[in-house]
Amino acid sequence: MFHRAVVVAASLLAAVSRVGALWPLPQSLSEGTSALRLSPGFHITLAPSVAFSAPLDLYEAIGRTQGYLFTDSLGRLVVGRGASDVSAFETAAYLTELQLSLAPGSKVNSITTEAQKPLDERDEAYTLTVPSNGSAATITATSTLGLYRGLTTFGQLWYEYEGTVYAVNTPVEIEDKPAYPYRGLLLDTSRNFFPVSDILRTLDTMSLVKLNEFHWHVVDSQSFPLEIPGYTELAAYGAYGPNMVYSASDVQTIVSYAGARGIDVMVEIDTPGHTAVIADAHPDFVACNQARPWATYANEPPAGQLRFTNSTIATWTAGLFTELAKMFPSSLISTGGDEINMPCYDDDEETQRDLNATGLSFNDALSGFTQQTHAALEAAGKTPVVWEEMVLNYNLTLSNETYVLVWISSEDVKAVADKGFRIIHAASNYFYLDCGGGGWVGDYPAGNSWCEPFKTWQNSYAFDPLANLTSDQYSLVAGGQHNLWTEQSGPSNLDPIVWPRAGASAELFWSGAGGNVTAALPRLHDVSFRMQQRGVRSIALQPLWCALRPDECDLNW
Amino acid sequence: MFHRAVVVAASLLAAVSRVGALWPLPQSLSEGTSALRLSPGFHITLAPSVAFSAPLDLYEAIGRTQGYLFTDSLGRLVVGRGASDVSAFETAAYLTELQLSLAPGSKVNSITTEAQKPLDERDEAYTLTVPSNGSAATITATSTLGLYRGLTTFGQLWYEYEGTVYAVNTPVEIEDKPAYPYRGLLLDTSRNFFPVSDILRTLDTMSLVKLNEFHWHVVDSQSFPLEIPGYTELAAYGAYGPNMVYSASDVQTIVSYAGARGIDVMVEIDTPGHTAVIADAHPDFVACNQARPWATYANEPPAGQLRFTNSTIATWTAGLFTELAKMFPSSLISTGGDEINMPCYDDDEETQRDLNATGLSFNDALSGFTQQTHAALEAAGKTPVVWEEMVLNYNLTLSNETYVLVWISSEDVKAVADKGFRIIHAASNYFYLDCGGGGWVGDYPAGNSWCEPFKTWQNSYAFDPLANLTSDQYSLVAGGQHNLWTEQSGPSNLDPIVWPRAGASAELFWSGAGGNVTAALPRLHDVSFRMQQRGVRSIALQPLWCALRPDECDLNW
Known part of the structure; x- marks a missing residue:
């Protein structure tokens, strides 16, 4: 069953645009080319049906995600580190809300409880949509663990340039779940x-x-x-x-x-x-x-x-x-x-x-x-x-x-x-x-x-x-x-x-x-630089000159 | 001319006791097995003939050396990290003074000036003595750069255990100079x-x-x-x-x-x-x-x-x-x-x-x-x-x-x-x-x-x-x-x-x-651990178990 997922991912890897930089790559990803700004009043909400029963670790994950959005301060890995994005994002819509919801009938456990389940009972699937017009983004899942994975993906969409937090690849639609339960x-x-x-x-x-x-x-x-x-x-x-x-x-x-x-x-x-x-x-x-x-x-x-x-x-x-x-x-x-x-x-x-x-x-x-x-x-x-x-x-x-x-x-x-x-x-x-x-x-x-x-x-x-x-x-x-x-x-x-x-x-x-290493390298740079922004001493894979210019340090360039 | 120095060093490497742990190894080294404590009132002085003409960077080096002596807090690399040294050092003499002096006729330049000289004019030689009875230790040289190298060596003699700073290998007599001028x-x-x-x-x-x-x-x-x-x-x-x-x-x-x-x-x-x-x-x-x-x-x-x-x-x-x-x-x-x-x-x-x-x-x-x-x-x-x-x-x-x-x-x-x-x-x-x-x-x-x-x-x-x-x-x-x-x-x-x-x-x-790697390894551990004590992320060469037991992780042990 995993083999089929492999094939899908492989074709995705070849087709994916260089605009976004998610790691690991979702099973299914559709990206646009519109910019979107994060509103200073941006907030993450739980659907009413979940809000009263949600576990504390999900609320904490929401808070952490929100914190990273404003503190990662990752400049996009292009020459100018985002200066060339200004014209795109300065007229972009503002995203004010990300709504999390569980599918009807989902059991509401803590992320912790879900993560500690036996391998074959873990449910990490989620769906993420980020419209480009400022309408609320959404993550849906059938477990809090799935919501958490979606939050992690959402957090990788954003860059910062001179005080503006923005994405460049909306609308985004992602359907995702792991190929293997043990990683x-x-x-x-x-x-x-x-x-x-x-x-x-x-x-x-x-x-x-x-x-x-x-x-x-x-x-x-x-x-x-x-x-x-x-x-x-x-x-x-x-x-x-x-x-x-x-x-x-x-x-x-x-x-x-x-x-x-x-x-x-x-x-x-x-x-x-x-x-x-x-x-x-x-x-x-x-x-x-x-x-x-x-x-x-x-x-x-x-x-x-x-x-x-x-x-x-x-x-x-x-x-x-x-x-x-x-x-x-x-x-x-x-x-x-x-x-x-x-x-x-x-x-x-x-x-x-x-x-x-x-x-x-x-x-x-x-x-x-x-x-x-x-x-x-x-x-x-x-x-x-x-x-x-x-x-x-x-x-x-x-x-x-x-x-x-x-x-x-x-x-x-x-x-x-x-x-x-x-x-x-x-x-x-x-x-x-x-x-x-x-x-x-x-x-x-x-x-x-x-x-x-x-x-x-x-x-x-x-x-x-x-x-x-x-x-x-x-x-x-x-x-x-x-x-x-x-x-x-x-x-x-x-x-x-x-x-x-x-x-x-x-x-x-x-x-x-x-996956192939050529397609993966720019995204691996991206997540490595994001790690560095979070205080992790992740190492350089290439000179910064190369990291800012995808493909240009490839052997065949 | 360097070749002769090589031979001397090689025989030293084989003969040197495991008590001391200097890096790099001096050209000539005589160590005892007596402990010596650093007095809380320990100080480093310049001979009167130099004190009034000494450059500021030498005074700074003296201050830095004194600081490291009390802040390195390096536990000796033995099982117990110095606990077994207590019986030796608790009756040991206190060292109160290290005297620096330049040989008569030496020109008193700053360390900086000496270090920036052409290669064949650099004078890094020094003599260091540390008696075991509490009499003043001495460093003599013909340049401030030599004094500085001596201070560096002196600083590597000391360990700390529960508030006592001590050496285990006195009396020490060192005559030293580099084999090569460019390192x-x-x-x-x-x-x-x-x-x-x-x-x-x-x-x-x-x-x-x-x-x-x-x-x-x-x-x-x-x-x-x-x-x-x-x-x-x-x-x-x-x-x-x-x-x-x-x-x-x-x-x-x-x-x-x-x-x-x-x-x-x-x-x-x-x-x-x-x-x-x-x-x-x-x-x-x-x-x-x-x-x-x-x-x-x-x-x-x-x-x-x-x-x-x-x-x-x-x-x-x-x-x-x-x-x-x-x-x-x-x-x-x-x-x-x-x-x-x-x-x-x-x-x-x-x-x-x-x-x-x-x-x-x-x-x-x-x-x-x-x-x-x-x-x-x-x-x-x-x-x-x-x-x-x-x-x-x-x-x-x-x-x-x-x-x-x-x-x-x-x-x-x-x-x-x-x-x-x-x-x-x-x-x-x-x-x-x-x-x-x-x-x-x-x-x-x-x-x-x-x-x-x-x-x-x-x-x-x-x-x-x-x-x-x-x-x-x-x-x-x-x-x-x-x-x-x-x-x-x-x-x-x-x-x-x-x-x-x-x-x-x-x-x-x-x-x-x-030199041979077997003799060098315990000393390289020592200086690496001292680097770590000074905030440098020098890496482990072996499990700590091995670092505390010289030879025991050798292939032939």
Whole structure:
């Protein structure tokens, strides 16, 4: 079903005028060439049938949208930054009102509630019209989340020149909905820590390009910055420091902030690998803790993996997921499962003793452990998510409801689909933001990164989510995400390494595949400059000379 | 002569303890293992013989150093960030005074004056002693610039833990001077513009690692953000906007700020290529202005090169350099000369008419033009600097005093030396900060950069400045620089793309070649974290787990 959307989007991309600059591109877009001014008295209203029942987060979104309209102050990306638009807009009509309404019979939930629904229940569709004669603009939808997406699109129509806020492409008519329900961004807060404010800013920027899933790889072997009720010793011993912990209150702040912006938070506690840090609080729980040489026992130092064959430890872990499930309202929680190191367990007396005692194979013990943690999540109403090794390297008993994150290579997608699992694209060869910037390993004069080269936005943008799949497997693809592993990232470079590159997957998984980079570039500039206006350090893709002159820096110009 | 310094530094790098963390590493360093506390009443004094004659910028540097000592608040990069140092420092002596003195007979100039001297007259040597018993520390030198370098080193000795500022490696004895007199950083402010504040912050960071030459590639074909008296039309027409111009007053601010930090500003106006923007004010001065396809007429759009064969234009250009020379007190000014495009001139009627009229070959006309601009500089007491094509692609009459920037490849160094020119290393295969981050060309789905891959700090650090040269050519090597061309950079990513990577060339050209990345990494972390404490967005090289545990993330650990 998504494939059809792809074709529509592709033809749109070729046909769309350069006047407007929406990102991601709507599924259906009709633009005029008339200017329209925003009245100083411009306001956003809810239809009477909704006004009394609308949730507070929708009212807040309305206020935020109105604020951005007057504070973005984005000059249009043309020579003169809007000076040449004056003659058009100085006689244009004023827009005074944008009316939001829900279709009759729509249930009125908060944006947050809608955003946190299971993937196949999310409703992000909306219709937006902006007449050129000053009549009220309208957004209609069947959910508050749809209204929110429409507000985001509306906000991208406007530029500012010497105190006038105006659009140049009215009348606008948009019918829109995402090609894929899962459009994510992974942030690793374990290798290096990020203050809450960095995460909130990232959520704001995600929402600007309609990303809807914050995949929070919150802990790993290097540090455990998450305070989990009943398991607070993990952060107490395993965080980088007392000022580098996400408290339960911080989590609530992040989850709420995300929800109000149409974003679900999918937390991940990677198990049984990537858990050395648990040894800081529970030395007995971890095999091969800080064993040397680390390269034998782990893909990254410090080595250390949960002794999952021990039933006490397995039960403790399942209990941890039960607590985690209480903190995160999302329907999705990831139990990880990547990069399990065999020498670590082979050399671990306790693990081998457990296996001998139970007579279980390693595979079956792992299957039992995973079933136990997943059962804990399912009991809490959650759907488990795992990394690809859980289904490709082992023969585990996993529900086919499980979502599988493909990370090693996009070549592995087909094998996951053949096993009947639902897929989230996160492949290193397309969506790893950290590649190509040098390596983090010490004592390594070559210094290159393991996943060379740098993944350009063009590379990600040209990804085909359905490649190698049969048409009956298409519906297994839930969407995809860019990933920021932070061995060499921190607050200093968070924005520049993520933006605007992650916009490439945002459009790919919203608008569908088939777009071309030439048509996309001017719009990606536009949203990147808008990010900058909002205080996000999104980087330049070209000299400003090029950004102001679409096409003129194309190779064929 | 530099080669001998190299060998000394290399043995030091192997032997140095992990206690101290200076960057760049001094030529000679003896460290103890005693702690020393900074007294709250700590002060820096000038020897009586200097105090009455010392320049204001030295007094300011003293104040700044004192300020950083108490505000850096850098926790030592060990587990616990200094908690384990308490037992050592709580019984340590207090340091109350640092005495600066100049050797008898030294001339007392300002730091600025010393920094702006010709390369072979700069005196940056200093001796620093920090006893462990609380006796006064001392810096002695034969110039204020040497004292300034010593102050910078002194400032890197100190850490903070819960209100105590302390060192862990006293007594310290250092004899230091740079291996090479030229240690630069190039910033291109034409492709994308940088506010003055970004440049000032960059100068501060350069001075922290003892870089001493700001190579300001201020204008190019894309924009002309420099206001030059008598030539103000260039910025008026060619800047990206009225708020994206460096006024004469801005230049003075930048030059003074740099000078006070021991940094010389070498401005570059690239000629005769890279000059399309001049056509905005003087359409007749430029051949092939914005000609298409641009790829035929330039390496980057917009195409356009000065009609240097026209004597009026040549005289105008020489006059521009005369004015430029008044703005920049440095002994060095670059006239550029890279990437001259032949089809542009071949197809230009005016140029061909001039050549026919004079009977000059292209080469000889170019030689005449270059002689004219260089003569203008020499008349103003300046030494010209050019890019490598000026000596490798043409047979021009150039003074052997000319400095030649090698950029295309380090393989070209030998050829430049064989022609007897002095060399500044700036090769793209070692020192280009913009490589490997994707390409700026539009309509280019592959999206990769022309100078793949990313140049890691390890790669730059391992560069041998004397490779392929004969020993009698060693003295031709003035030093080198990292370069930031800004097709894809701007204020958003200035700090993260430059720091701490440019520290690699800072140490290479101060301490000499032969260092190894394993020994360097903990110190590079240290200076990078200190940069962060000073508000510079220097990036993480490793997970914090590794940064706190030197060696433990080495491949062989």
